[in-house]
Amino acid sequence: MKIYNTLTKKKEEFIPLEPNQVKMYVCGPTVYDYIHIGNARPMVIFDTVRRYFEYKGYQVNYVSNFTDIDDKLIQKAKQEQTEVSLIAQHFILTCKQDMESLNIRPATVHPLATNEMDSIIEMITMLIQKGYAYPKEGTVYFRTKKFSHYGSLSHKNLEDLQSGNRTLLVSGVAQKEDPLDFVLWKPKKEGEPFWSSTWSEGRPGWHIECSAMCKKYLGDQIDIHAGGEDLIFPHHENEIAQSEALSETQFARYWMHNAFLNINHKKMAKSEKNFFTVREIAEKYSGNILRFFLLNAHYRSPLNFSEDLMLSAKNALERLITGIEKLSTLEAQNLSPDLQEKERNDQKQLHSLIQKYEQAMEDDFNTADAIAAIFECIKLSNSTANQNSSLAYVKECKTCIVQLCSVLGIDTERANEILDEEIEELIAQRTQARKEKNFTLADDIRKQLEKMDIILEDTRNGVVWKRL
Numbered sequence: 252m253k254i255y256n257t258l259t260k261k262k263e264e265f266i267p268l269e270p271n272q273v274k275m276y277v278c279g280p281t282v283y284d285y286i287h288i289g290n291a292r293p294m295v296i297f298d299t300v301r302r303y304f305e306y307k308g309y310q311v312n313y314v315s316n317f318t319d320i321d322d323k324l325i326q327k328a329k330q331e332q333t334e335v336s337l338i339a340q341h342f343i344l345t346c347k348q349d350m351e352s353l354n355i356r357p358a359t360v361h362p363l364a365t366n367e368m369d370s371i372i373e374m375i376t377m378l379i380q381k382g383y384a385y386p387k388e389g390t391v392y393f394r395t396k397k398f399s400h401y402g403s404l405s406h407k408n409l410e411d412l413q414s415g416n417r418t419l420l421v422s423g424v425a426q427k428e429d430p431l432d433f434v435l436w437k438p439k440k441e442g443e444p445f446w447s448s449t450w451s452e453g454r455p456g457w458h459i460e461c462s463a464m465c466k467k468y469l470g471d472q473i474d475i476h477a478g479g480e481d482l483i484f485p486h487h488e489n490e491i492a493q494s495e496a497l498s499e500t501q502f503a504r505y506w507m508h509n510a511f512l513n514i515n516h517k518k519m520a521k522s523e524k525n526f527f528t529v530r531e532i533a534e535k536y537s538g539n540i541l542r543f544f545l546l547n548a549h550y551r552s553p554l555n556f557s558e559d560l561m562l563s564a565k566n567a568l569e570r571l572i573t574g575i576e577k578l579s580t581l582e583a584q585n586l587s588p589d590l591q592e593k594e595r596n597d598q599k600q601l602h603s604l605i606q607k608y609e610q611a612m613e614d615d616f617n618t619a620d621a622i623a624a625i626f627e628c629i630k631l632s633n634s635t636a637n638q639n640s641s642l643a644y645v646k647e648c649k650t651c652i653v654q655l656c657s658v659l660g661i662d663t664e665r666a667n668e669i670l671d672e673e674i675e676e677l678i679a680q681r682t683q684a685r686k687e688k689n690f691t692l693a694d695d696i697r698k699q700l701e702k703m704d705i706i707l708e709d710t711r712n713g714v715v716w717k718r719l
């Protein structure tokens with residue numbers, strides 16, 4: 252299995268630290284608002300990576316944190332005149348609901364920074380003891396230049412970083428020994444939540460939280476560390492410095508980063524106010540469709556969000572489900588049980604498509620090509636499975652397609668349920684429009700349904716619909 256490693260800028264063969272085990276850490280969201288569909292991209296991608304490893308027989312220890320204390324949370328609590336912890340609790344809950352709607356499985360552990368203060372403080376203390384960190388007036392800084400390979404992940408060199416950071420010295424952070432030093436602990440401001448430490452009453456910096464949680468739940472060395480590409484610098488670079496300064500061993504063997512979900516070719520972000528929350532999208536498209544849309548591009552390619560692409564994702568998923576339904580219908584018929592000689596060739600073709608799917612996934616998780624292989628399976632079963640087929644063949648086609656979808660987290664049964672509801676709703680709107688003699692609207696709805704491969708038939712007993 253090959254994984255593109257940001258550290259080496261190469262696709263590398265995956266060799267686990269321990270046979271058949273994967274230790275994986277994925278940086279989770281800051282919980283001060285509902286997650287947007289950009290935040291959902293790493294969640295869906297790395298959940299799929301986890302599922303694929305499991306499909307291949309690995310046991311995956313998957314840790315993903317929630318950042319439940321930071322400036323944005325504090326600001327939100329002030330605005331809402333409430334406690335930071337209540338804001339965090341609320342948005343952790345809504346995030347978990349959104350994850351469920353996207354069929355993202357809960358991590359093995361979802362640690363919260365605020366529950367891990369002892370480990371965080373202990374790690375900072377050890378970094379000070381080793382000379383990698385120093386306290387100054389209640390703040391603790393990491394001594395960046397002491398860490399000899401700082402910049403190795405982001406492929407930046409210290410001199411360039413230094414010239415880029417000169418302004419920091421001028422802008423009042425003069426207490427640092429060096430402009431590149433970053434914060435491990437900072438004193439509280441009036442009214443902010445705080446934890447006691449020997450340096451000050453305060454709270455940790457964001458980077459040390461992940462290093463400490465990763466060490467506690469997975470150990471000093473892990474297989475895969477992942478997140479969005481905006482985390483490469485400084486977050487992941489700083490995590491490497493903190494963790495490796497202490498452990499003196501390589502922190503993560505493979506660093507995986509997803510490209511952005513864009514809108515009008517610009518990163519979707521809260522700060523840009525150009526985002527859609529997962530909830531907003533769910534009003535129109537099921538979580539399954541959103542997941543399918545996100546997996547239709549390779550995770551290292553930027554993906555531009557548009558209504559048109561969502562609609563084609565919806566239609567494609569619908570075709571997939573119709574194909575599976577056809578197999579279910581056949582399965583319920585009285586077919587001859589055993590595989591027939593004439594089916595051997597089709598079965599072979601099916602097996603080679605499974606291989607094609609696996610090859611795509613093993614080439615740095617090329618989900619787009621994996622989905623294409625699933626569609627080839629559908630094409631094959633549509634053209635070969637019929638009343639004259641054996642139950643063995645029909646069953647094998649169905650089991651294979653359902654399983655390949657489920658490794659991608661595409662829930663073929665759930666999608667069907669939701670889409671039926673939507674179809675009925677559209678038909679009801681069309682019937683109403685016709686009653687009101689608004690034939691243009693009625694016609695538009697019929698066309699919309701046709702695009703979804705739904706055919707309507709107006710009968711004396713009302714509207715009957717079927718999938719193409």
Ligand code: AMP
Nearest residue numbers: 279280281289290292478479511512519
């Ligand atoms: P945050 O809550 O901003 O720390 O983000 C949580 C995760 O979502 C991180 O891994 C980010 O890199 C990722 N992320 C944020 N915005 C986007 C986006 N537009 N596209 C892809 N990933 C994103």
Ligand code: ZN
Nearest residue numbers: 278279461486
């Ligand atoms: Zn992190």
